[in-house]
Amino acid sequence: MIVLAWLACGPNEPPVPTWEADIGPLVEARCAHCHVDEDTGAPYLELDEEPYDNLVDQPTVENPTMPYVTPGDRYLSYMYHKVNATQTLSGGSGTSMPFGSPLDESDVELIGAWIDGGALP
Numbered sequence: 001m002i003v004l005a006w007l008a009c010g011p012n013e014p015p016v017p018t019w020e021a022d023i024g025p026l027v028e029a030r031c032a033h034c035h036v037d038e039d040t041g042a043p044y045l046e047l048d049e050e051p052y053d054n055l056v057d058q059p060t061v062e063n064p065t066m067p068y069v070t071p072g073d074r075y076l077s078y079m080y081h082k083v084n085a086t087q088t089l090s091g092g093s094g095t096s097m098p099f100g101s102p103l104d105e106s107d108v109e110l111i112g113a114w115i116d117g118g119a120l121p
């Protein structure tokens, strides 16, 4: 709650994260090598080419109740639930992401803040 209040106001408010500056490099480094358009273990979601377009407002395989990313609401974004290990609670399935090597809490929060801020390109 303190973090949320701090994010919501104040002169030292951090800039809203963007895909280009923040999330794209993170996904490239931590997700794209598995999520490729080949016969790998992660066939549902392609993140090596046009990852932004494949995530924002796109339906998922595991969770029929929400897309990967709903701009403005991390809790209606399955991508957030997968990195936050709340995928089952959200109505989905499988393991949390990245498979076998969870993100730091600060990177999970970065993804949440990016989505809440409108999933800016």
Ligand code: HEC
Pocket (backbone or CB within 6 Å): 027, 030, 031, 032, 034, 035, 041, 042, 043, 044, 045, 059, 060, 061, 062, 063, 068, 078, 079, 082, 083, 093, 094, 095, 096, 097, 098, 099, 100, 103
């Ligand atoms: C080591 C390989 C690997 C890495 C790294 C990885 N994933 Fe996955 N991902 C998988 C596999 C395998 C599945 C399918 C099984 C499951 O969901 O547990 C999957 C499934 C998913 C799904 C569900 C797809 C659907 O349509 O329902 C999402 C969302 C997802 N991953 C996001 C990510 C994100 C975001 C990252 C990076 C932060 C990431 N993954 C990193 C292997 C990986």
